Amino acid sequence: MSVFPEYRNYDAVALAALIRSGQVSAAEALEAAIARLETLDPGLNIAVYRDYERARAVAGRVSGPFAGVPFLMKDTNDWAGAPTGWGCRLYRDRIAQQSDTLTQRYLDAGFNVFAKTNVPEFALVGTTEPVVTGPTRNPYDPQLSAGGSSGGSAVAVATGVVPAAQASDGGGSIRCPAAACGVFGLKPTRARTPSGPIAGEGWQSLLQQHVVTRSVRDSAALLDISHGPEIGDPYAVAPPERPFLDEVGRDPGRLRIALMTEYPSGPKTDPVCARAAEDAARLCESLGHHVEIAALPIRVEEMFELLGTVCAVWVRSMLTRRSKELGRSIIEADVEPLSWALHQHAAGIDATAYYDTIEAIHHTGRKVGAFFANYDALITPGLATLPPPLGTIDTTRGLAATAALAAFCPFTTTFNVTGQPAASIPLSWTEAGLPIGVQIVTRFGDEAGLFRLASQLEAAAPWAGHYRGLYL
DSSP: OOSOTTGGGOOHHHHHHHHHHTSSOHHHHHHHHHHHHHHHHHHHOOEEEEOHHHHHHHTTTOOSTTTTOEEEEETTSOOTTSBOOTTSTTTTTOBOSSOOHHHHHHHHTTOEEEEEEOOOGGGOSSSOOOTTTOOOEETTEEEEEOOSSSHHHHHHHHTTSOSEEEEEESSSTTHHHHHHHTOEEEEOOTTSSOOTTTOSSBGGGTBEEEEEESSHHHHHHHHHHHOSOOTTOSOOOOOOSSOGGGGTTSOOOSOEEEEOSSOSSSSOOOHHHHHHHHHHHHHHHHTTOEEEEOOOSSOHHHHHHHHHHHHHHHHHHHHHHHHHHHTSOOOGGGSOHHHHHHHHHHTTOOHHHHHHHHHHHHHHHHHHHHHTTSOSEEEEESOSSSOOBTTSSOGGGGGGHHHHHHHHOTTTTHHHHHOOOEEEEEEEEOTTSOEEEEEEEEOTTOHHHHHHHHHHHHHHSOOGGGGTTSOO
């Protein structure tokens, strides 16, 4: 039995305060986290790498605002001395020589990293079902997808293994699993958090990194310790006026909010997901905000095409660099069929086509930015359907998998293209107890406004009680 059975009930801010006051030790918190992972992992497949001894060696010896709080990194980020596996057999034995900047910022803040979470191969899809390490399962129904690509992180947070876990989002990979697992997941503004020092920027600036959390305040507090450019970054977003944590609970004022439950073209939205967004809009109206139906001035199919071009070229680049490291050619059997199909597709994308893709990304950002001149926020469904059964988004089918992917999470990709902050908030639940995420989007650079609105919604419709009974 754990010496700290209440561990799972604390968010990161509260747990850090508990450790700081001496009411519980960092070692006790770590052992509670390890015990919880070891209990749940056989059924849910959360972690792909563990280093308990390294974590035990530093427990109680670190400093910072989150000193001693257990933490998990996604297996796409470099943690010195650990493999960065990318959900791919080609990378399972590639050991990071240094921690990347974001990982180091978490370590400097006192977080105690003890494991890395499961991801789909190359973090390409909105489900976590890599061939090499097997699927991560939804904690509400293990036959369903946990979302992706940060599925292992979202399951770890939903089940209380850790109060917060690192995540990243290139087409919805924070928001999709957050919606599927009933946790809070913010994709920050483009360039809000660093990508280096090895990577210049993720997916030509489409990919941003942050965390999944149970509480809004944890997301704000962790962005406070991780945001800001690193030396040599080519550009940076304007810094906030005050700490993001100070925005939590602050009156957002009377906002003008747009509601969109379906794209004029593209995948259809399941009525249960549309109703969740409509319910969120009614909740906003009850809080004094003005809500009106509006449609973004884009075609979602074009967003998929832009993301697909960038991803294909990136996969080809990854495989080319790995080929040089290994001193041999990469063959089709080395990767999953989707990765290979993207690698082959990229061979036909010339420099002009790629340049035009980047121009279209910027043009889209300007069009959507003009839309937000009239609105403070946008509400959409987090996902177009409830989490599908495992195997629905099947990367072994190559490019054929993208149709199921597009049908599942069409609402997220747009805001990777535009660079705006967007978050999945667990405001609705089915009668069977499955979470239904709702997406909230604000203007470029306005995480402050998003935290104010999200915390107001959290106070009005708290979701913490839905975790009770979940693998306790």
